[in-house]
Amino acid sequence: MTVTAGLRQTLRRDAPAGHPSLRTTAAQLPTLLVLSWGALFFNVLTPGSGMILPLPHAMTQAMAQGSLLVALVLALLVNPRLVIRPNTFLVLVSAMAVMALIVSMYSPFPVSSTYRAVRLIGFVACLWLLSPWWGRADLALLRVHRICLWAALGSVLLGAALAPGKAFAAGGRLSGVIWAMPPPQVAHYAALILGTSAILWMCRVIGGRHALLGIVVGVAVLIGTHTRTALIGTIAGLAIACASLFLGHARVRRATLWTIVFGALAGALFAPQIVTWAARGQTAEEASQFTGRTKVWEASLAEDRPTVTKMFGSGLSNKSFDGLPVDSNWIATYLDLGWAGIVVQVTFILLLLVMAITHVRGVRRAVALFLIVYGIVASVTETGTGDASTYLLDLTVAAALLVPEPGRRLR
Template sequence: MLLAWAALFFNVLTPSGGSTLLPLPSSVTQATAQGSLLVALILALLANPRRVIRPTLFLALLSSMAIAGLGVSLHSQFPVGSSYRAVRLAGFVICLWLLTPWWGRHDLVLLRIHRLCQWAILASVVLGAAVAPGKAFAAEGRLGGTLWPVPPTQVAHYSAVLLGTSAILWMCRVITGRHAVLSVVVTAVILLATHTRTALLGLVVGMALASASLFLGHARVRRATVMALAVGLAGATLFARQIGDWLSRGQSAQDAAQLTGRTKVWSAVSESSRPFFTELFGHGLSNKSFDGLPVDSGWVATYLDLGWVGVAIQVSFLLILFVMALTHVRGPRRAVALFLIVYCVVASVTETGLGDASPYLLDLVVAASLLVAAPRGTR
């Protein structure tokens, strides 16, 4: 199970194309990451030799999205590339189905494995920064991977998720205080070094809703919330200028308002005319760009690739996860799941991934696994 999830996690580590300590060609890194999907499928079949799967509406919707993507991609303007991406998405979903017997376990095995994979990536980023700080901060002073070309936005994603889940697990007395302090301090430093505003916003909003779900039932949560608010207000007052400089990243007010040029691309997408069929079903899975410019939005990218049908499927599985979380019993499983769902929704505004195999879909899978009932026959 651990090896299968690790291979699936490595599959979504999209190489950034940045410089690394070893001169790895982009073709090699892409082939290695994409080839790990086959390894993940083999390991999942070995871990689940009886092909036992658990019914789940969340994965059923992901499967419908993969089927729709494959059907549209076969008739795309670039059928080979689009069909290849659609087949990879289908294989990704099949692998997720094979791992459903581990959903709902009381030992939170999938969450633990997911966090372990994220720790491994962050450890490689920190090691690379210690060995070659110039290469690690080559992307406009933002921390990225040098042992493996991990972009700063992904580094921020993993650090924010680890920080949020560590804080929630500590508040629910699942991990010790020493473990939580070490995790929060390390991941907070890494998050700040990436200069990624989306990850910070997702962390704050996700933690606010997760803490609210625990507020009435856990005294530690109430104390931690009051302390966090006090420290936050004091820090915002004392370091207002430094916080403003960090948030602006040297950009003008106009650039910040346009989300670093993203809104220009989104406007161009909305103003472009497309046939009715393409408007409804999209033009097949793509590299998430429009006229050569990155889309950088999960919703706009899904609209381009799968049309309004894909957007409807995306909205549906997010709503299902929210309903599952809101109706689940109060506790760490519900709080962590709420944090992951909210974080992915916030990040989807300026990051792609909800309509394709990505770390965000893996986060949502972990959230879904925390909200289902325990497998029959387990304690």
């Protein structure tokens, strides 16, 4: 069966060809698609400590890592003909995964590194199996991704209601305790809900109540997590997304104007509180060092490494250096995959930016720009695009929004 014939039989339209709408019931999304993406999302939720239920770490780790196999099985069930949609983004991600496997086999820790690389290849294989849902007018993958984000935030809010002491135990910052999620991870999910809800409302894709709920919850969780990178990423992503819509949408122009006015008033009235919140009890020196991160970055870059290791890295790791978290996507990629890995990641991010710039103006381009810009900002202090992570899922959703609609391409 050809790819064209498979796409004709596999893809079913759930929305009209005009303005896409999320005002649809959950039944219009294939259940297996939701479950498969949900299992992928759960797979990248790094288990930790501090949960309400004192589950052993080995059990939570097995649950998270085992969900990848579940995601693959479900993806095969939802795409039994193994139809894939060719795209350059996943080709580059696949090349990165294969390179990670080759390098990891020669790592100083070959067993753990190779295991991580095999999991990355399985993760990418699942993304290939779900590629027939790219480019759809009903924004299928974005809708599924938002369902997962809402589920994660719902568990965080429930944990905060049941055990507020545990939820705010990390220096007064909100974290997940139903399933352990550190504050930066929680802030990431809140930022995506906030940003996508605002853009979808401005483009008249979702209603006001739905958008208001997403914005209020997103802002509240962002404030509770005290995560500055997520806040900066949200502002930058929304600014670029609104700029892409500014000339064609009156609602965007009005919303931008009122946001600037209220933002200026809030900044003038609550400047001391905003500065206190942003400082997080740190000195100016600590803030300039990204809470001590720059010391780890300098030490990791100063380490004497062979030329081959500088070029191709030493295999996938737990993203740490001398027992300290690296907390930078680019430093972690340099350590794991060398300059070659950085080149591949820069290439597929630039590819997405070019696709977004050349895409027709509208909701799909705006949401994709928000996801891409947010990921670029977050990559300074967060790891993700060099391994299976929520950030890689975000970029996949952005790529899915930017490809042409399958029906139009076939015609």
